[in-house]
Structure formats: C-alpha cells, structure tokens
Amino acid sequence: MAEQRMDEDRILATDVTYRYPDAERNAVDQVSMRVKRGEFLAILGHNGSGKSTLAKLFNALYVPESGTVLMCGMDTRDDELVFEIRQNAGMVFQNPDNQIVATIVEEDVAFGLENNGVPPAEIRVRIDEALKIVNMSEYARKAPHMLSGGQKQRVAIAGVLAMKPKVIVLDESTAMLDPSGRAEVMNTVHRLNRDEGISIVIITHYMSEAATADYVIVMDDGKIRLTGTPRKVFSDVETVRSLGLDVPPMTGLAHDLRHAGIDIRPDVLTVEEMVEEVCRLS
Amino acid sequence: MPLVVENLNHIYMKGGPYETQALHDVSFTIRDGEFVGLIGHTGSGKSTLVQHLNGLLQPDSGRVLVDGTDLADKTADRKQIRCKVGLVFQYAENQLFEETVEKDIAFGPKNLGLDAAEVDRRVREAMRQVALDYETISQKSVFELSGGQMRRAAIAGVLAMKPSVLVLDEPCAGLDPHGREEILGLIKRLHTESGATIVMVSHSMDDVAQLAERVLVMEKGRLVMDGTPEEVFTRGEELRSMGLDVPQVVQLCEQLRARGYEIPERIYRMEDIREILLKILKKGEHHAQ
Incomplete structure (x- = not known):
C-alpha cells in the first residue's frame, strides 16, 4: 500500500502563488516545495516574508491563485476535499488562549471529533490516546485556564x-511560551515525528528550534531563498543575516573565528560541536 | 534612590x-x-x-x-x-x-x-x-x-x-x-x-x-x-535547577573548562569568549607548525 512508502509526499506545492485581496504584491510567489512522510521541516523568515501564508495554503485555509498544493495527494482547490484535507493536516497556532474552546481539557480535545461525527466510544479512546501521547492525561478533567502556556499548547x-x-503544522506555536514551555512543545512534536511517523512543519523565529529539523526553508518576499539541512543553511551566515534572521549563537561565533583566520568548520550548530572543534584545532 | x-x-x-x-x-x-x-x-x-x-x-x-x-x-x-x-x-x-x-x-x-x-x-x-x-x-x-x-x-x-x-x-x-x-x-x-x-x-x-x-x-x-x-551567570548549576537557561557562552566556558582549558571565570559575553578562543587557537596553530 502507498501508505508504507517512505518517500510518499505529504505536502507537494508546485509553483504556488497567492495574493491577498487588494495587496500590491504576492504574499507567496511561485513557491515549489515538498514534505515527505515522516519529515520534519522548519520554515524561517522575517515577519511579512510569506511563511504563515504558505502554511495556511497547506490545509486549504487559503487556496492558491495559480499553481497547486497537494495535501496527502488531495488538491486543496477541490471544495469537496476540504474536510478530509484538514483532518489530515492539523494546525496549531501561536496564542494558547485563542484556540481552546471548551471548559474542560478532554472536552476541548473532543471538539473536532464531535464535529466530524465520530462515534462516542471511539471519541473516548482517541481522547485518552491523544492526551497520553502529549503527557496530559492527568489533566483530562481540569479547566484549561488553570494550565500553563506549554500545557495549553500540548492540549x-x-x-x-x-x-x-498525517501532518501537523505549528505556526509559531512556541512564540508566547517560556523556555520550559517551549521545550515541552518541541519535545512533544519530535516524539510525534519519531514515534508516530507524523510529518511536522514548524514556523518559528527560534533558530535553535529550526536547528533540530531535518531541513529548513528560508522565505523572503514570498519566495524561497535558501533551502537545505539546518547545518547547510545556517553556515551561509552572511545570506541568513541579510534576510533579517539570526544564526544560532555558536554558528555566529564560528563565522567570526573563521574571519579572524581560524580554520574552524563553518557549520557548527551547538555548544558541544564548538567544544569538539576547539579541541581538534588546539 | x-x-x-x-x-x-x-x-x-x-x-x-x-x-x-x-x-x-x-x-x-x-x-x-x-x-x-x-x-x-x-x-x-x-x-x-x-x-x-x-x-x-x-x-x-x-x-x-x-x-x-x-x-x-x-x-x-x-x-x-x-x-x-x-x-x-x-x-x-x-x-x-x-x-x-x-x-x-x-x-x-x-x-x-x-x-x-x-x-x-x-x-x-x-x-x-x-x-x-x-x-x-x-x-x-x-x-x-x-x-x-x-x-x-x-x-x-x-x-x-x-x-x-x-x-x-x-x-x-x-x-x-x-x-x-x-x-x-x-x-x-x-x-x-x-x-x-x-x-x-x-x-x-x-x-x-x-x-x-x-x-x-x-x-x-x-x-x-x-x-x-558575571556573578549570576557563573552560577549555572543553580540557574538550571530553577528551570532557567544559561547563556550559550557560559555553557561553552563550562564545557571547555571540563576539557582542561584554562578559561577565566566570569565570561558571559560573545565578544569576550571570541577573544579567548582566538588566543587559544592561534597558539594551537604555532604548535602545529
């Protein structure tokens, strides 16, 4: 069955262009990219670069003006498929307080299932499973407003x-969290990616989060400017900075040391790697 | 006041x-x-x-x-x-x-x-x-x-x-x-x-x-x-036990010290560690030659 093939495309965008009504320029301009089964993608870019617009094109919140987006093989322009597309591509947004609708945690988790007419017995099973996976089982009957930001995002x-x-898209879902809340959410999505084979797309301003992805796309002015593994993308320090982004601190340090004539690897990402490089060179 | x-x-x-x-x-x-x-x-x-x-x-x-x-x-x-x-x-x-x-x-x-x-x-x-x-x-x-x-x-x-x-x-x-x-x-x-x-x-x-x-x-x-x-960020262990991060520069200093490098205490700024690493690594080059 096609399900089992590792190279199966979850998201396939071809020459996608989108412009907001009355806008002068395209928010997303001729973008082509793909996310395969089990892949972890990070999309970077300064505000207004088009990254959130692109994410909303993945699950038919927006429909391309030209070009196509196939979500798990389904064309997002087909009205008939909208529900199935959104079921396959879940989205988590930035503000934890804006996306919880119920007054009890487990009822909130049930919201989508009830709307889709899933039988009650099946709903029970799925809620328990889902809360267990995000380590929130003990909060099933708690009120969401008593939870921390990281816990709300996990709900x-x-x-x-x-x-x-099959795909979860997180649009700056850690932006409003403190460091431990951010770690909770990132650990959870990595576990879903690894253990459940769910493809993950994160949109983030945190370079440290992007550094944990399989590959990275950097957007600017609606176009993809850089793409590759985090190691490859971040080692191009000048370009990344010119696009209004940071590089991870240790990558920046390696870059400065190279400028001063030290033959250090340009693609150092972590503190551990920097330590290894210093040991190797001295 | x-x-x-x-x-x-x-x-x-x-x-x-x-x-x-x-x-x-x-x-x-x-x-x-x-x-x-x-x-x-x-x-x-x-x-x-x-x-x-x-x-x-x-x-x-x-x-x-x-x-x-x-x-x-x-x-x-x-x-x-x-x-x-x-x-x-x-x-x-x-x-x-x-x-x-x-x-x-x-x-x-x-x-x-x-x-x-x-x-x-x-x-x-x-x-x-x-x-x-x-x-x-x-x-x-x-x-x-x-x-x-x-x-x-x-x-x-x-x-x-x-x-x-x-x-x-x-x-x-x-x-x-x-x-x-x-x-x-x-x-x-x-x-x-x-x-x-x-x-x-x-x-x-x-x-x-x-x-x-x-x-x-x-x-x-x-x-x-x-x-x-300087005083606060060198207390890395205590900060971590409170669930706080430590600046990456401080982490780097800690790990280099653990490997036997002599890194002065109280380094927490990127500029400072850069200068120290330059000294260490430039010396390394002389050894190699």
Whole structure:
C-alpha cells in the first residue's frame, strides 16, 4: 500500500502563488516545495516574508491563485476535499488562549471529533490516546485556564492528534511560551515525528528550534531563498543575516573565528560541536 | 534612590482555596541610571513584582518607595508617582486603541491635563525616541504598522509620560529577530543616551547577558540572586535547577573548562569568549607548525 512508502509526499506545492485581496504584491510567489512522510521541516523568515501564508495554503485555509498544493495527494482547490484535507493536516497556532474552546481539557480535545461525527466510544479512546501521547492525561478533567502556556499548547496538539493527522503544522506555536514551555512543545512534536511517523512543519523565529529539523526553508518576499539541512543553511551566515534572521549563537561565533583566520568548520550548530572543534584545532 | 522595595509580600486570593503567596519578603534598591535584568521561571513572581513597582498592586505587607514616597500612602499624589515609573506590559501593542498613532501616544499626557502644545511636543519627542517617523507614521492607524512598529508605538505612549524608571515586561516576546533587534537597540539607547533607569523582565538569558548591568533572579516568589551578570551567570548549576537557561557562552566556558582549558571565570559575553578562543587557537596553530 502507498501508505508504507517512505518517500510518499505529504505536502507537494508546485509553483504556488497567492495574493491577498487588494495587496500590491504576492504574499507567496511561485513557491515549489515538498514534505515527505515522516519529515520534519522548519520554515524561517522575517515577519511579512510569506511563511504563515504558505502554511495556511497547506490545509486549504487559503487556496492558491495559480499553481497547486497537494495535501496527502488531495488538491486543496477541490471544495469537496476540504474536510478530509484538514483532518489530515492539523494546525496549531501561536496564542494558547485563542484556540481552546471548551471548559474542560478532554472536552476541548473532543471538539473536532464531535464535529466530524465520530462515534462516542471511539471519541473516548482517541481522547485518552491523544492526551497520553502529549503527557496530559492527568489533566483530562481540569479547566484549561488553570494550565500553563506549554500545557495549553500540548492540549491544542492533542486536539489535532485526536483527528489522526498525517501532518501537523505549528505556526509559531512556541512564540508566547517560556523556555520550559517551549521545550515541552518541541519535545512533544519530535516524539510525534519519531514515534508516530507524523510529518511536522514548524514556523518559528527560534533558530535553535529550526536547528533540530531535518531541513529548513528560508522565505523572503514570498519566495524561497535558501533551502537545505539546518547545518547547510545556517553556515551561509552572511545570506541568513541579510534576510533579517539570526544564526544560532555558536554558528555566529564560528563565522567570526573563521574571519579572524581560524580554520574552524563553518557549520557548527551547538555548544558541544564548538567544544569538539576547539579541541581538534588546539 | 528612585526605587526601593522593602520586605514586600503579596498573596493572591487570600483566604480562598487557591491562595498563593506570590511574593515572599522581597527587598532591593534600584539606583538612578541602572540597567537591571529581572529573570525567573514562569510563576516565579516577576510579573507580580513588576506590578508593584508603580502601584498597580498593593502589598499585603512591606512597601515600595518611589523617590522616597510610599506607593501605599493615601495622601501621596498617585498620578505623579505613576508618571515616574513607566510600565510597558507584555504584548503592549494589544493596548493600542486610538484611531491614529499620534492620538494613542497623546492619550496619557492629555489625561495629565497638559496643554496641547506640550502634548504635541511630548508625542514628537517620544516618537523620535522609538525611531518612528512623525511625518509618515503619526496619522496612520496603529493597525497599519508592523508588529515591531506597533510595539514601539506602545512604548512611545509610556515614554510620553516622561518616566524616570522604565519597566518592561518581556519587551521582545513574539517578535521576529529583526523586531527584537529594534526593540533591544531602542532600550539600550534609552539607557545610554537619556540615562533612563531600566528594569527589563526577560526569558532570554542571552539578551539579559548582553544588556543588563545587574541581574535579579526570582524563584517561587523570593529574590534568590542579585548581582552583576558575571556573578549570576557563573552560577549555572543553580540557574538550571530553577528551570532557567544559561547563556550559550557560559555553557561553552563550562564545557571547555571540563576539557582542561584554562578559561577565566566570569565570561558571559560573545565578544569576550571570541577573544579567548582566538588566543587559544592561534597558539594551537604555532604548535602545529
């Protein structure tokens, strides 16, 4: 069955262009990219670069003006497929307080399932499973407003998980969290990616989060400017900075040392790698 | 002595089932012109503390003195005290509400009863301080601005009150790297050029390490560290046990020391570690030759 093939495309965007009504330029301009089964992609770019617009094209919140987006093989322009597309591509947004609708955690997780007419017995099973995966089982009967930001985002992820998606898109879902809340969410999505084979797309301003992805896309002015493994993309320090982004601190340090004539690897990402390089060179 | 906090205690929902003591006996003094970074895990009491600094919350015991005036003193001129300590909340742009940028920044000064000419002068000055161009931006709707510009407009609204202490709660939260640079640059300028006293609450240890001259660390409602960034950030183990990050530069120093390199204590800035590594690595080259 096609399901089992590792190279199966989950998202396939071909020459996609989108422009907001009355806007002077394209928010997304001739973008082509793909996310395969089990891949972890990070999309970077300064505000207004088109990255969130691109994410909303993945699950038919927006429909391309020209070009096509295939989500798990389904064309997002086909109205008939919208529900199935959104079931396959779950989305988690930035503000934890704007995406929880119920007054009890497990009812919130059930919201999408109830709307889709899933039988009650099946709903029970899926809620328990989803909350277990995000480590929130003990909060099933708690009120969402008593939870921390990181916990709320994990509940939002559970709500998406309960729909059994093949792809989860997180649009700056860690931006409003503190460092430990951010770590909770990132650990959770990495686990879903690794253990459940769910493809993950994160949109983030945190270079340290992007550094953990399989590959990275850097957007600017609606176009893809850089693409590759985090190691490859970040080692191009000048270009990344010219696009209004940071590089991870250790990559920046390696870059400065190279400028001063030290033959250090340009693609150092972590503190551990920097230590290894210093040991190797001295 | 613009800001003195003495034995401050605060209890939320006193007597109720969810009673929590958010502040335990917190004391410190902030001197004129200091740049103080305030760090702590979520729930450590930072935001509660910040709201005491201009009298938004009242202490259960202890007191806060602004230029010698007790904020709890019913006879004191509260309006005047609140002008002295300007508070920029998290996601301050959510509080923009007027039709134009100019009207929004003018709101505070107008309520002080200042005449139109003075209000106008303050609006222009505040916009200049946050690098928003008066000619092109003052008549725009706040919704036409970018995220970074909106946040700067909100900060301008506070600056227009001419505070002597500026307190910012997570001023860079949710901004992209460019917006973050803008805001950090702006805060740094306010400090160095206008000599403003700054209290900055932040989750980013790297930002605090680069900017603050003094760091206060809160944990479970208590002030547990108070010192220079050198002093605070070298206590890596303790910070980590409180669920806080340590700047990457400090982590690098720790790991290099563990490998037998002689790295001086109290290194926390990128410039400093760069120079040290250059020395070590240049020496390495000679050995190789």
